[in-house]
Protein backbone atom coordinates (compact mmCIF):
# COMPACT_ATOMS: atom_id res chain seq x y z
CA UNK A 1 0.00 0.00 0.00
CA UNK A 2 1.57 3.36 -0.97
CA UNK A 3 2.39 5.65 1.95
CA UNK A 4 -0.49 7.82 3.17
CA UNK A 5 -3.12 5.84 1.26
CA UNK A 6 -5.58 3.44 2.84
CA UNK A 7 -8.22 1.00 1.61
CA UNK A 8 -11.72 2.37 2.13
CA UNK A 9 -13.72 0.94 5.03
CA UNK A 10 -17.45 0.21 4.70
CA UNK A 11 -18.17 3.06 7.14
CA UNK A 12 -16.36 5.51 4.80
CA UNK A 13 -19.02 5.11 2.08
CA UNK A 14 -21.21 7.95 3.39
CA UNK A 15 -18.17 10.27 3.24
CA UNK A 16 -17.22 9.03 -0.26
CA UNK A 17 -20.76 9.77 -1.46
CA UNK A 18 -20.63 13.25 0.13
CA UNK A 19 -17.34 14.07 -1.64
CA UNK A 20 -18.73 12.74 -4.94
CA UNK A 21 -21.89 14.86 -4.51
CA UNK A 22 -19.84 18.07 -4.11
CA UNK A 23 -19.36 18.38 -7.87
CA UNK A 24 -20.48 15.22 -9.71
CA UNK A 25 -23.80 15.94 -11.50
CA UNK A 26 -24.63 12.20 -11.27
CA UNK A 27 -23.14 11.21 -7.90
CA UNK A 28 -23.02 7.66 -6.55
CA UNK A 29 -25.00 6.93 -3.37
CA UNK A 30 -23.31 5.45 -0.29
CA UNK A 31 -24.92 2.12 -1.22
CA UNK A 32 -23.49 2.36 -4.73
CA UNK A 33 -20.01 2.81 -3.22
CA UNK A 34 -20.59 -0.16 -0.88
CA UNK A 35 -21.68 -2.39 -3.76
CA UNK A 36 -18.88 -1.26 -6.06
CA UNK A 37 -16.17 -1.64 -3.42
CA UNK A 38 -17.36 -5.18 -2.69
CA UNK A 39 -16.41 -6.05 -6.31
CA UNK A 40 -13.69 -3.49 -7.11
CA UNK A 41 -10.56 -2.00 -5.57
CA UNK A 42 -10.29 1.34 -3.79
CA UNK A 43 -7.88 3.73 -2.12
CA UNK A 44 -8.45 6.78 0.07
CA UNK A 45 -6.24 9.66 1.11
CA UNK A 46 -6.90 11.10 4.58
CA UNK A 47 -5.86 14.05 6.71
CA UNK A 48 -4.06 13.68 10.06
CA UNK A 49 -7.34 13.13 11.88
CA UNK A 50 -8.35 10.32 9.50
CA UNK A 51 -10.97 12.29 7.55
CA UNK A 52 -11.15 11.11 3.94
CA UNK A 53 -10.03 13.88 1.54
CA UNK A 54 -10.20 11.89 -1.67
CA UNK A 55 -10.64 8.45 -3.15
CA UNK A 56 -10.27 6.30 -6.25
CA UNK A 57 -12.35 3.23 -7.17
CA UNK A 58 -10.95 0.98 -9.90
CA UNK A 59 -10.81 -2.54 -11.25
CA UNK A 60 -7.90 -4.63 -12.44
CA UNK A 61 -9.15 -7.49 -14.56
CA UNK A 62 -7.62 -9.46 -17.45
CA UNK A 63 -4.67 -7.10 -17.89
CA UNK A 64 -6.76 -3.92 -17.86
CA UNK A 65 -7.23 -1.33 -15.14
CA UNK A 66 -10.42 0.75 -15.28
CA UNK A 67 -10.79 3.93 -13.23
CA UNK A 68 -14.45 3.97 -12.14
CA UNK A 69 -14.47 6.98 -9.78
CA UNK A 70 -11.84 9.48 -8.65
CA UNK A 71 -12.54 12.60 -6.58
CA UNK A 72 -10.91 14.96 -4.09
CA UNK A 73 -12.96 17.15 -1.73
CA UNK A 74 -13.09 20.75 -2.98
CA UNK A 75 -10.94 22.34 -0.21
CA UNK A 76 -8.15 19.79 -0.77
CA UNK A 77 -7.95 20.10 -4.57
CA UNK A 78 -4.87 21.25 -6.49
CA UNK A 79 -2.48 19.92 -3.88
CA UNK A 80 -1.42 16.81 -5.79
CA UNK A 81 -3.86 14.37 -4.15
CA UNK A 82 -5.74 13.47 -7.33
CA UNK A 83 -2.50 12.62 -9.11
CA UNK A 84 -1.31 10.63 -6.11
CA UNK A 85 -4.52 8.57 -6.06
CA UNK A 86 -4.41 7.93 -9.82
CA UNK A 87 -0.75 6.89 -9.75
CA UNK A 88 -1.31 4.60 -6.75
CA UNK A 89 -4.28 2.88 -8.38
CA UNK A 90 -2.26 2.31 -11.54
CA UNK A 91 0.73 1.03 -9.55
CA UNK A 92 -1.52 -1.45 -7.73
CA UNK A 93 -3.17 -2.56 -10.97
CA UNK A 94 0.23 -3.05 -12.63
CA UNK A 95 1.27 -5.26 -9.70
CA UNK A 96 -1.85 -7.33 -10.53
CA UNK A 97 -0.80 -7.63 -14.18
CA UNK A 98 -2.52 -4.64 -15.80
CA UNK A 99 -0.90 -3.44 -19.05
CA UNK A 100 -3.50 -0.87 -20.03
CA UNK A 101 -5.67 1.62 -18.15
CA UNK A 102 -9.01 2.95 -19.42
CA UNK A 103 -11.57 5.48 -18.18
CA UNK A 104 -14.43 7.74 -19.23
CA UNK A 105 -14.60 11.46 -18.54
CA UNK A 106 -17.11 14.23 -19.28
CA UNK A 107 -15.96 16.34 -22.19
CA UNK A 108 -16.43 19.52 -20.08
CA UNK A 109 -14.30 18.20 -17.19
CA UNK A 110 -11.13 20.17 -17.95
CA UNK A 111 -9.46 19.49 -14.58
CA UNK A 112 -9.79 15.71 -14.87
CA UNK A 113 -8.83 15.72 -18.55
CA UNK A 114 -5.66 17.68 -17.71
CA UNK A 115 -4.84 15.26 -14.89
CA UNK A 116 -5.24 12.26 -17.19
CA UNK A 117 -3.38 13.84 -20.11
CA UNK A 118 -0.50 14.67 -17.76
CA UNK A 119 -0.42 11.02 -16.69
CA UNK A 120 -0.08 9.91 -20.33
CA UNK A 121 -3.71 9.16 -21.22
CA UNK A 122 -4.90 9.80 -24.78
CA UNK A 123 -8.48 10.26 -26.02
CA UNK A 124 -9.38 7.27 -28.19
CA UNK A 125 -13.15 7.34 -28.35
CA UNK A 126 -16.33 9.21 -27.61
CA UNK A 127 -19.83 8.22 -26.42
CA UNK A 128 -22.27 10.75 -27.78
CA UNK A 129 -24.65 12.39 -25.24
CA UNK A 130 -23.63 9.82 -22.61
CA UNK A 131 -23.90 11.99 -19.48
CA UNK A 132 -26.82 14.06 -18.18
CA UNK A 133 -26.18 17.73 -17.47
CA UNK A 134 -28.39 20.47 -16.02
CA UNK A 135 -29.07 21.64 -19.60
CA UNK A 136 -29.30 18.32 -21.42
CA UNK A 137 -26.58 15.79 -22.30
CA UNK A 138 -22.85 15.82 -22.97
CA UNK A 139 -20.38 13.41 -24.53
CA UNK A 140 -18.12 11.02 -22.65
CA UNK A 141 -14.53 10.87 -23.83
CA UNK A 142 -12.88 7.46 -23.63
CA UNK A 143 -9.25 7.74 -22.58
CA UNK A 144 -6.60 5.07 -22.29
CA UNK A 145 -2.96 4.67 -21.41
CA UNK A 146 -0.53 1.81 -22.02
CA UNK A 147 1.16 0.90 -18.73
Ligand SMILES: CC(C)(COP(=O)(O)OP(=O)(O)OC[C@H]1O[C@@H](n2cnc3c(N)ncnc32)[C@H](O)[C@@H]1OP(=O)(O)O)[C@@H](O)C(=O)NCCC(=O)NCCS
Nearest residue numbers: 070071072077078079080081082083105111112114115118
Ligand atom coordinates in the same frame (compact mmCIF):
# COMPACT_ATOMS: atom_id res chain seq x y z
C1 LIG B 1 -10.05 15.82 -11.12
C2 LIG B 1 -9.63 15.92 -9.64
C3 LIG B 1 -9.70 14.51 -9.03
C4 LIG B 1 -8.18 16.42 -9.58
O1 LIG B 1 -7.76 16.34 -8.22
P1 LIG B 1 -6.67 17.35 -7.61
O2 LIG B 1 -6.21 16.78 -6.32
O3 LIG B 1 -7.21 18.72 -7.57
O4 LIG B 1 -5.53 17.26 -8.74
P2 LIG B 1 -3.94 17.48 -8.53
O5 LIG B 1 -3.71 18.58 -7.56
O6 LIG B 1 -3.31 16.16 -8.24
O7 LIG B 1 -3.53 18.00 -9.99
C5 LIG B 1 -3.00 17.12 -10.95
C6 LIG B 1 -3.16 17.72 -12.33
O8 LIG B 1 -4.55 17.82 -12.64
C7 LIG B 1 -4.78 18.98 -13.43
N1 LIG B 1 -5.69 19.86 -12.72
C8 LIG B 1 -6.13 19.75 -11.44
N2 LIG B 1 -7.02 20.72 -11.18
C9 LIG B 1 -7.13 21.47 -12.30
C10 LIG B 1 -7.92 22.60 -12.65
N3 LIG B 1 -8.76 23.16 -11.78
N4 LIG B 1 -7.82 23.08 -13.92
C11 LIG B 1 -6.99 22.52 -14.81
N5 LIG B 1 -6.20 21.43 -14.54
C12 LIG B 1 -6.29 20.92 -13.29
C13 LIG B 1 -3.44 19.62 -13.66
O9 LIG B 1 -2.90 19.08 -14.86
C14 LIG B 1 -2.65 19.13 -12.47
O10 LIG B 1 -1.28 19.10 -12.72
P3 LIG B 1 -0.36 20.38 -12.32
O11 LIG B 1 -0.62 20.63 -10.88
O12 LIG B 1 1.03 19.89 -12.60
O13 LIG B 1 -0.83 21.50 -13.20
C15 LIG B 1 -10.52 16.92 -8.87
O14 LIG B 1 -10.60 18.14 -9.59
C16 LIG B 1 -11.92 16.41 -8.60
O15 LIG B 1 -12.17 15.73 -7.60
N6 LIG B 1 -12.86 16.74 -9.51
C17 LIG B 1 -14.26 16.27 -9.36
C18 LIG B 1 -14.37 14.78 -9.61
C19 LIG B 1 -13.90 14.41 -11.00
O16 LIG B 1 -14.08 15.16 -11.95
N7 LIG B 1 -13.31 13.21 -11.11
C20 LIG B 1 -12.87 12.66 -12.37
C21 LIG B 1 -13.97 11.87 -12.97
S1 LIG B 1 -13.47 11.12 -14.51
